[in-house]
Amino acid sequence: MSDLVVFLLRAGLLIVMWLLIIAIVSSQAKDLQLRSIGPRVRKNGKGAEPRTSTPAAASPAVQAPAKQVPRLLVITAGKMAGTEIPLNNAPIMIGRSEEADLTLSDDYTSGKHARLFPQGSRWFLEDLGSTNGTYLNNQQLTRAMAVEPGASIRIGKSMMELRV
Numbered sequence: 001m002s003d004l005v006v007f008l009l010r011a012g013l014l015i016v017m018w019l020l021i022i023a024i025v026s027s028q029a030k031d032l033q034l035r036s037i038g039p040r041v042r043k044n045g046k047g048a049e050p051r052t053s054t055p056a057a058a059s060p061a062v063q064a065p066a067k068q069v070p071r072l073l074v075i076t077a078g079k080m081a082g083t084e085i086p087l088n089n090a091p092i093m094i095g096r097s098e099e100a101d102l103t104l105s106d107d108y109t110s111g112k113h114a115r116l117f118p119q120g121s122r123w124f125l126e127d128l129g130s131t132n133g134t135y136l137n138n139q140q141l142t143r144a145m146a147v148e149p150g151a152s153i154r155i156g157k158s159m160m161e162l163r164v
Contacts, residue, residue, distance in 0.1 A: 069121050070149045070162035078158030079105060087162070091117035094155055095128075108132045109156035116147070123147045123162055132156065 073085040073092065085092070085102060094102045097111035104113075110130035117124055126144035127134040134141045135154040147153065153160045 068149065068164040070123055070147075070164055072163045073102075073116065073160055074163050075158055075160045076152075078156070080158065087118070087123065089118050091115055093128075095130075104156055104158050106156035106158060109158070113155055114141075116153075125153060130155075 071087055073087055075081055075083045075085075092101045093112060093115050094100055094104065094109075095111050095113040096104060096106065096109045100112065110128070110132070112128045113130040114125060114127050114134040117126075123146070124144045125134065125136055125141065125147045127141045135152075136145050136147060137151050138154070147162055149162045149164050151161060153162075
């Protein structure tokens with residue numbers, strides 16, 4: 001082999017290696033940026049098991065009017081309609097899998113379909129690469145999006161919303 005071919009092969013491999021390193025670092029940065037730490041919602045055979053939390057005592061001192069923070073995830077349509085799940089500042093994985101925090105037995109729901117997670121005082125929804133998509137206000141998610149109270153979330157045949 002000529003010196004030019006060897007040089008081009010080495011340069012190509014070096015470029016590919018750096019592209020892989022950049023991809024790994026950016027993936028980790030995105031994961032760390034969206035990750036939230038907290039207790040997970042326990043599940044039972046039918047879905048999420050509601051857990052109660054004790055909110056911090058409000059001080060009687062003058063407080064600025066705060067934006068209302070959602071406290072419940074309510075399933076409004078589907079097999080589990082009427083189910084209310086308290087939001088305890090912990091991410092909730094939604095899917096058909098037994099590993100999901102909220103298990104939906106629906107043929108249109110992927111095993112690990114979507115994740116609802118808090119960040120600051122807001123809740124975000126992201127699709128986890130599901131086959132049939134996750135919809136927020138009838139728009140398919142392509143990235144994590146903030147969910148306002150009352151916004152409709154559709155996963156498979158189930159509809160849900162955050163409530164104050």
